[in-house]
Amino acid sequence: MLKIYNTLTRKKEIFKPRIEGKVGMYVCGMTVYDYCHIGHARVMVVFDTVARYIRDSGYELTYVRNITDIDDKIIHRANENGEDFNLLTARFIEAMHEDERALGVLPPDIEPKATQSIDDIVAMIETLIINGLAYVGGNGDVFYAVAKFKNYGRLSGKNLEDLQAGERVDVDLAKRNPLDFVLWKMAKPEEPSWESPWGAGRPGWHIECSAMSTCCLGNHFDIHGGGMDLQFPHHENEIAQSEGATGETFVNLWMHNGFVRINEEKMSKSLGNFFTVREVLKQYKPEIIRFFILSSHYRSPLNYADEQLNDAGSALKRLYTALRGVTIAEPGADLNELDALSVRVLDETRECMSAFRKKFKDAMDDDFNTPVALSVLFDLARELNKVKESEYLVAEVLAVTLTELGSVLGLLQDEPDDFLKSGAVDDESLTTEAIEQQIQARLEAKQAKNWALADQLRDELRVQGVVLEDVPNGTTSWRRE
RNA sequence: GGCUGCGUAGCAAAACGGUUAUGCAGUGGCCUGCAAAGCCAUCUACGGCGGUUCGACUCCGCCCGCAGCCUCCA
Numbered sequence: 001m002l003k004i005y006n007t008l009t010r011k012k013e014i015f016k017p018r019i020e021g022k023v024g025m026y027v028c029g030m031t032v033y034d035y036c037h038i039g040h041a042r043v044m045v046v047f048d049t050v051a052r053y054i055r056d057s058g059y060e061l062t063y064v065r066n067i068t069d070i071d072d073k074i075i076h077r078a079n080e081n082g083e084d085f086n087l088l089t090a091r092f093i094e095a096m097h098e099d100e101r102a103l104g105v106l107p108p109d110i111e112p113k114a115t116q117s118i119d120d121i122v123a124m125i126e127t128l129i130i131n132g133l134a135y136v137g138g139n140g141d142v143f144y145a146v147a148k149f150k151n152y153g154r155l156s157g158k159n160l161e162d163l164q165a166g167e168r169v170d171v172d173l174a175k176r177n178p179l180d181f182v183l184w185k186m187a188k189p190e191e192p193s194w195e196s197p198w199g200a201g202r203p204g205w206h207i208e209c210s211a212m213s214t215c216c217l218g219n220h221f222d223i224h225g226g227g228m229d230l231q232f233p234h235h236e237n238e239i240a241q242s243e244g245a246t247g248e249t250f251v252n253l254w255m256h257n258g259f260v261r262i263n264e265e266k267m268s269k270s271l272g273n274f275f276t277v278r279e280v281l282k283q284y285k286p287e288i289i290r291f292f293i294l295s296s297h298y299r300s301p302l303n304y305a306d307e308q309l310n311d312a313g314s315a316l317k318r319l320y321t322a323l324r325g326v327t328i329a330e331p332g333a334d335l336n337e338l339d340a341l342s343v344r345v346l347d348e349t350r351e352c353m354s355a356f357r358k359k360f361k362d363a364m365d366d367d368f369n370t371p372v373a374l375s376v377l378f379d380l381a382r383e384l385n386k387v388k389e390s391e392y393l394v395a396e397v398l399a400v401t402l403t404e405l406g407s408v409l410g411l412l413q414d415e416p417d418d419f420l421k422s423g424a425v426d427d428e429s430l431t432t433e434a435i436e437q438q439i440q441a442r443l444e445a446k447q448a449k450n451w452a453l454a455d456q457l458r459d460e461l462r463v464q465g466v467v468l469e470d471v472p473n474g475t476t477s478w479r480r481e
Numbered sequence: 482g483g484c485u486g487c488g489u490a491g492c493a494a495a496a497c498g499g500u501u502a503u504g505c506a507g508u509g510g511c512c513u514g515c516a517a518a519g520c521c522a523u524c525u526a527c528g529g530c531g532g533u534u535c536g537a538c539u540c541c542g543c544c545c546g547c548a549g550c551c552u553c554c555a
Contacts, residue, residue: 010485028555036555043555073553156550162483163551205553227555231485234554257555258486264547268554295504296494301487301548308493311505318504321518363495371495375503385519451514458516469517477518 002057002365004223005299007231007254008155012367017222018252023059024221025051026213026251028230029111031068032092033077036099037274038289038304039227039260039267045290046257046298046368047225048105049409053364056408064216065108066209067093069115070202075191085192086115099277102286104410110216114208118194121203121211124245125183125196133244134183137174142184142198147177149240155254156232181237183207206237210245213238219246225255257298267304275304284424287411288313294370294409315378316411317420317479319402322381324416324477326388326399342393349397356380360405370409377405377412389472420479423465430464439468439476 002015017023027047030040051063069089078085100107114121125142128134137143146152146160153159163179182204187193193200203211213224219242226235235254242250260267267274280289292312296302356376363372384398406412421432438457445454458468465481 030555031553039555041555046555071553157484158551159484228485228549229554232550233552259549259555261548266549266554270554299486300494303493305493307505311493314506315504318518324518366496369495371493371503375495378503382520388519446514449514455515462517467517469519470513471518472513479518 002054003367004253004255005367006252007256008251010157013253015253017059018220021058021060023054023061023223024217025054025061025063025223025225026209026217026221027063027065027108027224028209028226028234029065029067030092030096031071031073032089032096033071033074034092034269035276035278036096037260037267037269037276038280039274040096041099041103041277041289042260042293042298042302043225043227043257044100044105045103045293045410047255048103049294049370050223050225050255050298050368051106051108052408052410053368062110062217063108064110064112064213066212067096067111067113068205068208069093069113070192071114071205095278099281102281103277103290104286104413106410112212112216114203114212117208117212117215118203120215121207122184122194122196124207124211124214124241127245128183128241131244133240135176136198137176137180139174140186140199141174141182141201142204143175143180144183144237144240144244145176146179146181146240149244151243152240153236155236155239158232158236181206181233183241206234207241209234210238210241210250214242214246214250219248219250221251223253223255224251225257228256228258231256255298258301261301261303262305264303280309282425284309284313285419285422287414287419288316290410291316291374294411295374297371298368315374319377319381319406319412320414320416320419321479322384322388323399323402323412324420326384326392326395328396328400328403345391346393346397349394352383353397353401356401357405360408364408373405373409377402380405423480430461430466435461435466435478439478442468443474443476 003012004015005012025047027043030036036044047063047065051061054061067089070085074085074089078088081088097107125134128144129136129142132145133148134142134144153163160179184196184198184201184207185204186199186201191202193202213221224235224238231254239250262273262275265271265273277289288309289312292309293302295308295312295315356379359379360373360376363369363376366372380398380402384395384402387394387398403412438461442454442457445451445457461468461478467479467481469477469479471477
């Protein structure tokens with residue numbers, strides 16, 4: 001029974017989709033004017049994992065994640081570069097997709113863009129005006145009249161009085177109320193614009209998500225997610241817009257992931273303390289980053305530090321090492337050829353597997369508790385290591401289970417040897433052939449009982465980041481550190 | 482100032498009103514020519530002070546410390 005923490009109620013709730021068996025989920029994606037940083041990677045990985053698990057639990061999921069490809073920052077950056085904003089956004093959309101693929105993030109089912117949703121946006125603003133919730137301000141911009149929406153502040157736990165009391169240096173005389181926000185922004189000369197009943201302009205920041213989510217998923221859908229910082233004002237405004245326009249409940253369940261931090265401080269563009277995904281990928285394999293993200297609960301802060309990335313690498317190495325050398329059997333293959341003893345052992349193993357699967361499921365059902373789910377993978381790895389040499393059939397079953405549970409988290413889908421033998425970056429300094437040659441030379445030295453030479457050859461590789469492991473059958477395997 | 486949330490062993494990170502989390506690191510042992518990997522064993526905990534309870538890391542109160550939101554931000 002899946003339970004999810006709902007920001008709206010500040011409680012874990014039993015998840016019940018509006019339509020049995022079907023789930024609609026919308027996640028606020030990127031504003032594409034720069035490369036994704038690790039904070040963005042967290043959103044992508046977290047909700048990718050949520051999507052995978054919802055599907056794994058048997059639901060038919062429609063996962064929508066938008067791209068905001070028009071806003072002030074985009075225009076500003078395009079002007080800086082002296083290029084058309086469409087070229088800028090196209091470039092960073094492509095970069096974002098590259099980062100996602102690297103991190104094992106599956107594409108959402110629908111990826112709407114703001115610039116392709118202008119008609120829906122305009123239509124929604126018109127409805128808001130008709131409903132008396134929006135007005136044309138003194139400067140021609142269209143604003144949302146926050147005070148007209150009764151539940152404003154409910155999601156973020158704020159009320160209008162407190163917000164108004166807060167120190168706002170917003171002296172925008174075009175607005176009736178300083179808290180009112182822009183729905184449609186009139187274009188200045190040279191700015192990209194679209195025609196509308198209020199003149200040429202562009203959508204405000206929040207309206208595109210209201211338009212795109214309701215268009216893709218209907219007026220009322222199950223899950224809406226994003227980073228913590230979007231709670232206010234972005235998601236609050238989305239609720240005001242969508243519910244104000246449709247008159248229906250907008251979203252049942254709001255999910256917000258915690259921040260990535262550096263030295264106990266939020267990673268953000270304004271603080272300038274961020275690492276882009278592609279920078280980090282130069283140093284660590286993508287799966288290590290994914291593991292690192294999943295090693296803490298999605299609502300907790302996640303501190304970015306080399307030590308932790310290195311630990312994540314060691315942890316992943318342990319899992320892949322356990323899988324190494326165990327071929328994954330076709331499910332159900334050749335069962336008839338097994339003797340009675342094997343069948344009995346396998347039956348017992350399967351029972352044991354269902355206990356592991358249950359523990360994994362219980363963890364994920366508890367608001368996507370990935371740290372506990374990961375611990376189950378390590379429990380499996382330990383069992384696997386124990387029986388690997390002695391009971392091969394059991395080992396196969398364990399390996400299948402480990403790989404399957406890993407896939408729910410988007411992990412352990414590589415060939416173990418591929419993972420273990422690859423470095424963070426493709427470095428051509430030491431080829432596989434050269435390593436194999438060195439190993440061969442060492443084996444010969446070993447056979448001649450020339451331990452000094454054998455150790456020297458091993459140390460030489462060690463210095464270059466290659467670790468040798470002698471296998472009982474006389475061969476030697478290796479991995480890169 | 483208002484509103485959220487957090488404080489667990491050397492590091493990271495969970496659960497749970499009474500029973501091994503887990504990973505990395507450490508220590509001892511097994512294995513190994515020696516290692517590595519692996520297995521077994523083992524040491525480091527629950528910010529402080531009170532309260533509830535037979536019993537609290539877990540519930541309640543206060544205090545201290547930290548972070549986030551209240552302005553663009555995943």
